Amino acid sequence: MDASWLTIVLLGIVEGLTEFIPVSSTGHLVLAGELLGFRSAASATFDIVIQLGAILAVLVYYHRRFTGVLAGLARRDPAAWAFSRNVALGFVPTLIVGALAYSAIKAMLETPAIVAWALIIGGVAILVIERLVKRLTIHSVETIPPAKAVLIGLIQCLSMIPGVSRSGATIMGALSLGVERRVAAEYSFFLAVPVMLAASAKELWQVRDTLGDSAWGQIGLGFVVSFVVALAVIRGFLAIVTRHGFAPFAIYRIVVGGIALVWLAGR
Template identity: 60%
Template sequence: MTDLLTIILLGIVEGVTEFLPVSSTGHLILASALLGYDSAYWEVFNIVIQLGAILAIVVLYWRTFWAVISGLMRVDPVSIRFVRNLLVAFLPAAVIGLALHKYIEALLASPVTVCVALIVGGFAILFIERTVKEGDIAGVADIPLPKVIGIGFIQCLAMIPGVSRSGATILGALSLGVERRTAAEFSFFLAIPTMLGATALELVKNRHELAAGGGVGFGGIAIGFVVAFIVALLVVRWFVGIVTKRGFSPFAWYRIVAGSAALVWLLAR
């Protein structure tokens, strides 16, 4: 497979899976195992193109962000709570991620871990869908601070490849009484500081390799970024519609089937 085809394929995988509760990192790890390419060569690429998906959220919700920025200039309490909730929910992942960075990297080398996490996470989604009552907390700014802290710590489960950052935060929010649409949107917005932090860390760690031209070049990263951005634009709107009408069960069954199939393939090869 040529580098260009791989770049486009991985950009599509990232754009489709970043905001669905199916684990974008897990899918990229499985793609490495299934397609047989050198994961170390594509490591920085896989991290940086996540920013393309993040940009899609900024574009889709630009009115929300503009309203928050305008509100901050007026010292509006709702805008202040919106930003506070995002920053507070982000802090646990920032602190724990830095402390456990080496251990997380070791997990990233295990496709089997991804498969098991996909399967277990699928059953967890089905359990939560059937047992948790619909919450009444609507609006990111209206989520109480203790629940925000809880969601922030739940997001840290996504450091295990295959768990899914969006899945952990959305289902964590649902379990804490947040209604579906707000839970999904809070997950989208929380991805911005989380992915910016992860990308900055990865770029600093690999700055010498990038300067020397190692791995995928800046041109390839730019193509993957654009592909991930365009695909994420389409997927996020579709996802919100599906969640509102049918809940998260379709994604749970996908996780179970995909994780089981990939696990059988890995163990049989």
């Protein structure tokens, strides 16, 4: 990967800012990489793997929740088992589809126009869902019915299209199925852990013999920057969602997608 350290830091900031809000971190990394001249097969690896920094931020921010679940599993606590079951059920569809569509997904990462259109369409979808959904009856991750957890996992598969947003797909899917807004956001955080661990592990295994020392150094720096920024973003995002819903992010998506289309057309 041929990029300056400043470029790597900027991309790490983009990842940390966008991983957990419904605007597509991967889409933003693709567009930012295009703008900064950092687009190649190796940059696609960078985009995937630095998301682990944001995942570490979830583990740190919710460390009491995760340690409580582990302790509950040892005690055979029903709530801990229900939490683990729902995370597993939401993850499995993505694992299967991701394994089958791996090559197609990587190819789309090199097409910025797909990102721009996905941002716009996803923004419109968020506005429609926010307006239509009224009755929210599920108030914890543990009480999501298993069938709905699987459905949310299937909806999450849409996020393999760059620009759709993994968090956006899972949150809107959960919201459509009656999950309260803050809980939907937190469920998307928890699902991110196994999803991104699996994606990064697969990607690193695929490129294990082709990455040089400088590439590993750049990935490490991007990881650290995305971790620090994402840790700061999580609390603010939950506060915005609780007070204002998801409409501000939908409008942002539409504006950014439109600007990106104009810019790409004029190059």
